[in-house]
Amino acid sequence: MIRKRVLVVDDSAFMRKMISDIIRSSDSLECVDTARNGEDALKKIEKWKPDVITLDVEMPIKDGIQTLTEIMEQNPLPIVMLSSLTKSGADKTIEALSLGAVDVIAKPSGSISLDIKKIETEIIRKVKNAATANVKLTKKRTSERVQASYKPIQSDKPIVAIGSSTGGPRALQQVITKLPADFQAPVVIVQHMPKGFTKSLAERLDKLSLLAVKEAEDQDVIEKGKVYLAPGGKHFRIIRRGQQMVASVTREEPVNGHQPSVDVLFDSVANLKSCHPIAVVLTGMGSDGSKGIIQLKRNHPKTIAISQSEATCVVYGMPQAAEKTSLIDYVHDIDDIHTVLVQKIPKKR
Template sequence: MIKKRVLVVDDSAFMRKMISDIIRLSDSLECVDTARNGEDALKKLEKWKPDVITLDVEMPIMDGITTLSEIMRIKPTPVVMLSSLTKSGADKTIEALSLGAVDVIAKPSGSISLDIKNIETEIIQKVENAANANVKLTNRRPSQLVTDHYKPIQSDKPIVAIGSSTGGPRALQQVITKLPADFHAPVVIVQHMPKGFTKSLAERLDKLSALPVNEVEDQDVIKKGKVYLAPGGKHFRIIRKGQQMVASVRQEEPVKGHQPSVDVLFDSIANLKNCHPIAVVLTGMGSDGSKGIIQLKRHHPKTIAISQSEATCVVYGMPQAAEKTSLVDYVHNIEDIHKVLVQKIPKKR
């Protein structure tokens, strides 16, 4: 088997050594070289033509954001960002994901994490996944979607539930920021992301969107015209309290390795009465969301299920798994999904 070539970029010699050693534990990866800053990385990008790059966010001379922008301009390559769990680190990481980075790994104890080996399984898994990601999406020709035949649903209680993982922050930005201010449904989201990063993602989406976007908190009342993002490290459910839909946010055991879990969110909506779900599955590794769609369709037969097209996914796993249920109603390019949502949601009377 031909191994995928990895370039490790970090300003700490200790971190370069530790990450390189972890990469070498994988049967499908080889660390071809390391770089101490962005300038060094760009030189070695040309030399090695790596299949995937691990990139530190905070570096002298040329930082991770500038380096990532140059990589995407010169030779688009899957990049996994390594970031400390500071507010600045999280904000810069979300910016990096919006610029095309595939995934993020949280350094467990700051810039120089002496305990980095504690997350070696996560590092290997995310780098292996990223090595097969599709990052050359900007060259694809946009489609022209005719939305005239997408009739509004016959319900005054719609709820839009979105699940996403690898490549999701960028995909979410393409959907949420294009919804109009008068969008008459609540939008609830699970994005697989480490604890500490989802708040920065919500803040970024909020700044760019006509709708208010918040990281959801336990007991928040779920209202139309607002967007609620599950916090990293906690499951997000919707429950009924009287006539209101209310968020239940709890730290529990991961479901198939995920917390938050798309299936958990979808299942909770399936158990609600008197609502019309629209379930959207975006780019991501694995199959999270597919079982939830089965439950939604079982309890609410008029549920509309939408998946992101393979051509526009960074990783096609989750949408593909959803489509294999044979319950997905529409498969669309990412730039068209918001159009379908707008057409389907009845206008405010």
């Protein structure tokens, strides 16, 4: 097996040693070098030509955002951000993901981070996944451009449910920020992301969007024209309370290795009475969401299921698994998905 070459970038000598030791413990990864800041990293990228980079957010001389921006402009590479769980760290990490970083790993708490061994499995898994990511997305369109008008659904109770993972924050931005202010459906989202980062993602989407976007809280009333993002580390369901749809946010066991889980959200929407679901599966590793699509179609045969095209996915796993159910109605490039949603949702009467 040819090992994937990894460059570890962190201003802490302790963290560089710990992370590089973890990388070297994997049979499929090789730590070729470490760098102490962005300037050092750019030189070593030229020297080693790594397959993947782990990049600290907060560094002197040239920080993670500046470094990431230069890498993505000059020669895009899969980058996994390592960030503290401070508000500043989370905000910068979400910015990094919107600029093309593949994933994020939350640094363990503590001044010296002696408990980093606790996330050894996560580091190896996310770095290995990143090595398969498509960061040089093709400009060629593989799905037909949305030009023909789609007939609006015959329902006044649509609900849009979206699932995404690796590469998802950037994809969500491309969908949510293009929806109009008078969008006549609620939007509920599961994005695989560690606890502590989803609030920053919701705040960023809220600032960039015409719709109000928030991190979902237990008992939130789900209203049309608003977007609700599952909090990291908790499952997110939609339940009925009288005539209202309400958020149920709970900490449980992971499903498909994830909490929140797309399948959990989709299953909950499938169990709603008197609604017309539109399910969207975006870029991500694994198959979370595909079982939920089956359940949605079983309970609501008129469910519209949309997946992101392979050419525009950072990782094609989740959309591919959804498509293998043979229940996907439309496959579209990320730039077109909002158009389908807008055309399918009936206008305000």
